[in-house]
Amino acid sequence: MYSAEYLKSFVTEVLKKIGCSDKDAGIVADVLITADLRGIESHGVIRFKDYFELWKNGRINVTPDIKITHETLSTAVVDGDRGMGPVVASYAMNVAIEKAKNAGTCWVAVNNSNHFGIAGYYSMLALKHDMIGIAMTNANPLVAPTFSIDKLLGTNPIAVAIPAGKQPPFVADFATTPIARGKLDLLSKKGLKASTGFVQDKEGNPSDDPDIIKKGGTMLTLGGDREHGSHKGYCMSAVVDIFSSVLAGANFGPFVPPSVAFLPVLEKSVGKGTGHFFGAMRIDAFQKKEDFKKKMDEWIETFRNARSAKEQSKVLIPGDVERELYEINLKKGIEMLPVVVGYLKEIGKSAGVDFIKKR
Amino acid sequence: MYSAEYLKSFVTEVLKKIGCSDKDAGIVADVLITADLRGIESHGVIRFKDYFELWKNGRINVTPDIKITHETLSTAVVDGDRGMGPVVASYAMNVAIEKAKNAGTCWVAVNNSNHFGIAGYYSMLALKHDMIGIAMTNANPLVAPTFSIDKLLGTNPIAVAIPAGKQPPFVADFATTPIARGKLDLLSKKGLKASTGFVQDKEGNPSDDPDIIKKGGTMLTLGGDREHGSHKGYCMSAVVDIFSSVLAGANFGPFVPPSVAFLPVLEKSVGKGTGHFFGAMRIDAFQKKEDFKKKMDEWIETFRNARSAKEQSKVLIPGDVERELYEINLKKGIEMLPVVVGYLKEIGKSAGVDFIKKR
Numbered sequence: 108m109y110s111a112e113y114l115k116s117f118v119t120e121v122l123k124k125i126g127c128s129d130k131d132a133g134i135v136a137d138v139l140i141t142a143d144l145r146g147i148e149s150h151g152v153i154r155f156k157d158y159f160e161l162w163k164n165g166r167i168n169v170t171p172d173i174k175i176t177h178e179t180l181s182t183a184v185v186d187g188d189r190g191m192g193p194v195v196a197s198y199a200m201n202v203a204i205e206k207a208k209n210a211g212t213c214w215v216a217v218n219n220s221n222h223f224g225i226a227g228y229y230s231m232l233a234l235k236h237d238m239i240g241i242a243m244t245n246a247n248p249l250v251a252p253t254f255s256i257d258k259l260l261g262t263n264p265i266a267v268a269i270p271a272g273k274q275p276p277f278v279a280d281f282a283t284t285p286i287a288r289g290k291l292d293l294l295s296k297k298g299l300k301a302s303t304g305f306v307q308d309k310e311g312n313p314s315d316d317p318d319i320i321k322k323g324g325t326m327l328t329l330g331g332d333r334e335h336g337s338h339k340g341y342c343m344s345a346v347v348d349i350f351s352s353v354l355a356g357a358n359f360g361p362f363v364p365p366s367v368a369f370l371p372v373l374e375k376s377v378g379k380g381t382g383h384f385f386g387a388m389r390i391d392a393f394q395k396k397e398d399f400k401k402k403m404d405e406w407i408e409t410f411r412n413a414r415s416a417k418e419q420s421k422v423l424i425p426g427d428v429e430r431e432l433y434e435i436n437l438k439k440g441i442e443m444l445p446v447v448v449g450y451l452k453e454i455g456k457s458a459g460v461d462f463i464k465k466r
Numbered sequence: 467m468y469s470a471e472y473l474k475s476f477v478t479e480v481l482k483k484i485g486c487s488d489k490d491a492g493i494v495a496d497v498l499i500t501a502d503l504r505g506i507e508s509h510g511v512i513r514f515k516d517y518f519e520l521w522k523n524g525r526i527n528v529t530p531d532i533k534i535t536h537e538t539l540s541t542a543v544v545d546g547d548r549g550m551g552p553v554v555a556s557y558a559m560n561v562a563i564e565k566a567k568n569a570g571t572c573w574v575a576v577n578n579s580n581h582f583g584i585a586g587y588y589s590m591l592a593l594k595h596d597m598i599g600i601a602m603t604n605a606n607p608l609v610a611p612t613f614s615i616d617k618l619l620g621t622n623p624i625a626v627a628i629p630a631g632k633q634p635p636f637v638a639d640f641a642t643t644p645i646a647r648g649k650l651d652l653l654s655k656k657g658l659k660a661s662t663g664f665v666q667d668k669e670g671n672p673s674d675d676p677d678i679i680k681k682g683g684t685m686l687t688l689g690g691d692r693e694h695g696s697h698k699g700y701c702m703s704a705v706v707d708i709f710s711s712v713l714a715g716a717n718f719g720p721f722v723p724p725s726v727a728f729l730p731v732l733e734k735s736v737g738k739g740t741g742h743f744f745g746a747m748r749i750d751a752f753q754k755k756e757d758f759k760k761k762m763d764e765w766i767e768t769f770r771n772a773r774s775a776k777e778q779s780k781v782l783i784p785g786d787v788e789r790e791l792y793e794i795n796l797k798k799g800i801e802m803l804p805v806v807v808g809y810l811k812e813i814g815k816s817a818g819v820d821f822i823k824k825r
Contacts (some may be wrong), residue, residue, distance in 0.1 A: 311775020416670020
């Protein structure tokens with residue numbers, strides 16, 4: 108068990124050693140450890156190795172000159188100058204929030220960025236400003252559109268955070284595939300099969316092999332197959348990709364750069380780096396704040412009080428599970444696989460910062 | 467077979483007889499017949515009976531005073547004054563387009579409206595202005611959120627239309643359930659079973675009975691069950707509902723009024739009528755128009771040229787099928803079930819407009 112505080116200070120110290128500003132180092136640490144606290148380990152400190160290796164390979168710039176390259180009253184395009192994803196994304200989301208104060212809403216498309224961690228983090232930055240926050244990103248290609256066997260899309264997540272009054276906020280944060288990539292690896296490690304609709308083999312036959320991607324297979328979009336609505340998952344994933352790439356000036360679909368250093372840089376590029384898309388909408392640009400929050404509480408209570416199906420859990424509001432885990436993990440500490448502890452020790456050694464067992 | 471032209475003129479004449487302005491009558495006719503032309507019969511002229519009956523019952527206002535009740539640079543709230551959905555929705559989408567010309571984007575939340583037909587129609591209004599159009603609506607409750615057996619959500623569709631250059635535009639228009647409500651009726655009429663993940667019985671057990679909703683069952687969100695990602699379909703559907711209701715001042719989830727006259731007005735109301743949410747984003751608020759369109763063509767061509775899975779169709783771009791059907795049906799005419807022809811004759815008789823067999 109490691110305390111969130113210790114892990115944050117370790118990541119921050121390492122990043123400062125390799126040239127990040129104090130502020131940028133703190134942001135990356137906060138994004139990664141917030142993912143662990145919220146129970147999304149696949150996007151937590153486990154990713155620090157990839158960020159570190161990409162920096163070592165010259166594919167991440169730790170002193171980026173992030174800037175707005177184009178704007179209107181309610182939009183901006185941000186060039187991330189190959190910075191760490193969390194640094195670029197936080198900058199862009201803050202641009203959206205600041206400009207929404209004047210225009211009511213603001214929408215920021217980002218190019219030249221990298222893997223940004225959990226989308227929910229950025230959407231939640233809007234909450235304390237009484238705004239709805241939206242965040243999405245494209246990601247390296249693993250997913251085939253309906254009818255295809257080609258990896259043209261990433262798991263392309265969408266996050267929407269909506270403030271409430273007495274109730275905690277609504278925070279949806281989900282990939283546009285039935286499951287996350289990391290969960291396939293977990294199934295494989297446990298010797299379990301993948302459920303119908305998760306993956307297909309290289310010819311497009313249904314498969315239950317969680318390792319099928321290594322054998323030329325692909326992941327499928329939410330819905331699984333055409334009959335069960337995979338074309339709707341494809342639509343959503345495509346919209347996330349287009350907003351994050353064509354609108355942003357970043358690479359689209361199959362040309363999104365790998366987020367791990369062991370995969371080579373792609374030969375063809377159709378834009379700059381990885382792309383994201385953010386939105387901030389002031390709730391009082393639509394309704395009186397108090398009215399909105401009261402009604403949002405009523406919405407949440409209506410859903411929370413719904414009847415459960417036989418032998419099922421109570422109805423959850425998006426964000427419930429992650430918020431509860433956050434509180435638990437903050438007290439209890441974060442459990443890490445030995446292999447992740449190994450990564451951190453290795454990184455620490457390489458950067459000259461001791462990783463010590465704590466808590 | 468009936469020509470689109472004839473059906474439009476019939477609907478227009480009837481609506482003028484009952485008090486609609488020429489312009490409003492033309493809009494409703496265009497929205498309904500466009501759905502038939504695009505092959506979405508469930509939202510076509512078949513719905514005219516419901517609109518007509520709701521008017522007869524005093525639940526639709528054919529001379530609405532639609533107005534903006536609140537606005538900022540990039541937002542507006544529109545009160546539809548109980549008008550026909552297509553009239554209110556067209557007004558609101560045009561507000562979004564006009565305000566986006568100045569602000570870069572605009573987002574319009576609508577209350578006090580009714581069933582608006584196909585979401586895609588409104589999103590596509592943005593295309594000729596070189597804007598991305600977004601449309602969504604809540605709908606009468608038929609769908610249970612993950613883990614529940616209560617009808618708390620509608621089929622809540624989302625449409626996104628994105629301009630391209632030489633390629634036709636990308637037009638996604640999809641419900642946040644695996645299938646549309648109307649398709650269940652179709653399965654029942656054909657004596658077929660519903661696939662896994664479409665519906666559940668009143669206790670929450672999986673069901674293959676396409677008539678289960680009449681027996682206390684519910685539809686399920688995209689994904690079907692928790693294992694296959696139904697919580698992601700629930701998140702999407704919830705976001706559509708909240709934007710269209712809490713943000714708009716309309717009724718949410720279980721309180722959305724029925725879109726058919728044979729169901730009674732609900733006892734409890736938590737807002738005004740049915741709600742919608744629209745967005746318009748100028749593409750040149752992000753990129754140079756020409757660059758965007760060229761890149762969008764490249765996106766489309768990349769997907770169109772992807773390899774198909776074994777025994778599957780070529781990869782489709784959202785909107786392809788509907789656009790092809792539109793061209794075919796415009797020439798060939800629109801086929802209608804005898805029952806729909808019956809409705810139209812009945813409406814015609816009631817309004818004093820002859821419905822004659824034509825082509």
